[in-house]
Amino acid sequence: MSISLLSLAYLIGSVTFIIGLKMLSHPASARKGNLIAAGGMAIAIFGTIFLYEEGGQKLHNYGWIFAGLAIGGIVGVMTAKKVKMTAMPEMVSMFNGMGGACAMLISIIEFNHLSGARQALQSLMGAAGFRETYAISGDVDLRGKLLIILLGLIIGSVSFAGSIIAWGKLNGKIKDRSFKNQHIVNLSLLSIVVLISGYMVVVANNVTPDADPGAWFFLELPVLFYVVFLLSLVYGVLFVMPIGGADMPVVISLLNSFTGVAAACGGFLYDNPVMLTGGILVGSAGTILTILMCKAMNRSLKNVLIGSFGGSNAVAGTGDKDQGHFKEISLADAAVVLSYANRVIIVPGYGLAVAQAQHVCHELESLLEEKGVEVKYAIHPVAGRMPGHMNVLLAEADVPYDKLEEMEQANSQFATTDAVLILGANDVVNPAAKNDPSSPIYGMPILEVELAKHVIVNKRSMKPGYAGIENDLFFQPKTSMLFGDAKKVLHELVTEIKQA
Amino acid sequence: METMLTFLHQHIQIVYIVVLSVFLGIEVIGRVPSVLHTPLMSGANAIHGVVIIGAIIVMGKAEGDNYLALILGFLAVILGTLNVVGGFVVTDRMLEMFKGKKERK
Structure with a gap:
């Protein structure tokens, strides 16, 4: 009897996994799907503990099993609850x-x-x-x-x-x-x-x-x-x-x-x-x-x-090249550029995640919207350290879903955009991916920010991004650099715009 | 060659499950929007925590004097639980934010 119940429990478990995965791939049903799969998992686990038998013998060592479950469960919940979104x-x-x-x-x-x-x-x-x-x-x-x-x-x-x-x-x-x-x-x-x-x-x-x-x-x-x-x-x-x-x-x-x-x-x-x-x-x-x-x-x-990234010869090749000059922009100027634009596109990257600047970023966006500026976010599929990383991060800061543009839509809008604000993104806007066949990221689709009238890049320093390669974008005449930690810079930018 | 065929024949049910599950996995997440890549990965991560069932069986079958099996099994149960519980909770936290946003709209 109990062994047939266990088979039923396993069947339920398998079916919930399939349904769960299916629902996880649609935004509206995703959360429910996760819960369904979790429920199925619980049924399968407890079914195994209480119903499993082999050759008529039930499991023993319950003390050990429950102790293990308790320790793993408590530690798991605590770490998972405590961990920051980034x-x-x-x-x-x-x-x-x-x-x-x-x-x-x-x-x-x-x-x-x-x-x-x-x-x-x-x-x-x-x-x-x-x-x-x-x-x-x-x-x-x-x-x-x-x-x-x-x-x-x-x-x-x-x-x-x-x-x-x-x-x-x-x-x-x-x-x-x-x-x-x-x-x-x-x-x-x-x-x-x-x-x-x-x-x-x-x-x-x-x-x-x-x-x-x-x-x-x-x-x-x-x-x-x-x-x-x-x-x-x-x-x-x-x-x-x-x-x-x-x-x-x-x-x-x-x-x-x-x-x-x-x-x-x-x-x-x-x-x-x-x-x-x-x-x-x-x-x-x-x-x-x-x-x-x-x-x-x-x-x-x-x-x-x-073909591992940052192969020593590729870096040496670009490192020696004279890149020319980049120009910096003051906070006040950046504030003016942004507040008098018709359309601004924000390109978030890992720098935003590291600085935990998603909330102040949303604040900047609302402030600009109040001033009649159309603000959008351009999300590169692999921006950050994981696909969807930026979506999750911005969702945490309550950025409306319809403000997030995927790469293709964003690319068609850059030409009519007055200012692009890049927050800690680097490789995903590197034009070398399009026009330098020797670059390790050659062939990767990028956000074509250089089509916009103005590009403001917020970075902590001129250090190359994670792929370890220089970015020509920073040296183009229409690009200006705004150095500093993303959170700090955005705070100051918000204050500056409020005063203007 | 013959032994391999016999092996296949003896386990044909399992082989069927494997083959069909492969296609099912491909079909189920065929068209997923990139927004959901991270939560989906995290959810799948929690589901493979089903390996904990193996750990429980090992643990429950271990004789009282087989300390190697007891200790390793105990560790396996802890790690497996971490994978399952942590995985589902993290996924839920990610998805919570998506949901909250929609309700406010």
Whole structure:
């Protein structure tokens, strides 16, 4: 009875995941979709705790399970509630890493079970006359299970290590680092991992009754297992390390789908349909999301992963070039330019997020609107550190939805715009993406702000953006620079406009 | 070759689920506006936290004297819960702002 109830619980879980994902892709129903998926998850989890049985045996260790759930739940809610909107992307990356680590630990435990079973089999076969019995009793095939365990281990570890690095990169704790021919090293590392795993799966069934070679294998398999484990962690680190911040959204999305596949491996292992469907759904949906993001940047996934940003020669090439002069603009002048414009387009970027300037930005926008200026926001698909990052940020400050223009609409409006105010965005407005084939961001669609009459750029300094390349826009005659922290500058700008 | 075919045959149901889920995942989020990329990623992130079920099963099956399984399983349960709970709460916080805005309109 209870086991049939559990099947029903899993069915409900799987269906809610599908409905949840579907609803999450429409603005109006998104929040409800999230709650539905969460409800399904709760049903599946508590169903497992109370109804799961194997060979007529219920689960035990309830104390441990509930303690774990309580600790994870409380810490999870607290961190998720406390985190600032700007830190959202790295939080997602962190939680993703936790899921990867969970899959990884499951694989380790299951491998220990498996090698225990294998050892038992070995000693049985050592016993006289058992060989025949074994041969008759049919095949005990360890290979399939070992393959799944290894897959879960490798993918989980890569996802865990990679997510932690991505997290560190997004909050500035870890810098981009790469060495010569790193992708060759990475690829060889990956092939070594695959080769060792393949070898393990092939020999898994070689349980010989002779003591000596048998001992050799059963010693060898666990050792190999931990070698694979370590190498996968190292690979995860090396995989994300050289990828620049501009590409971090793509990487997080990719790691997200990795963890999905790792979870699905768990589903395979336990014949558990809800883990299987949930994991695979996220795996495929995440992959599609990753590809959509790459498309938004007009690059292929391979290009993102292998052609690492900030390759030393590209930077040196542009760094030496004499860029000419840029001109600064005073606050008072900037205030005048903005208040007497007919139409102003604001281009937000990561600088706005870092400075937490979304509220004062909205204040500026309302102030200008009162003065009869039409104000719009142009949102580049990959502005910030995650697609939709700017939308979330501006939504927090109550900026009306219809003020946000996507890239195509914005680009058709720049020519009739009097002033563009760029707040901490850099690579997404870099004209090199259009006219410099040697630039690492060449081919990425950009916001064509240079079509507007005036461009005011707010930045903290002349330092290049996250992609590590110079921006010609700053040196164009119609561009003027307004240095300083976005929040501070906007505050002063608001005061200035109020006085004018 | 034959063993692989047998393996496939033995697990054909699971293979079907996998294949169909792949297509479903692609279909379900086929046309998502870029506004929702971040919340969607975050929501998907919470859903793969379903791996916690594996952790619970491992934990619940562990013998009382198998300390390795107990400790690792306990850790796995904590991490999995973090993924699920944190993921859904963060997603909800993101989406809350979208909703609040619409009501005021």
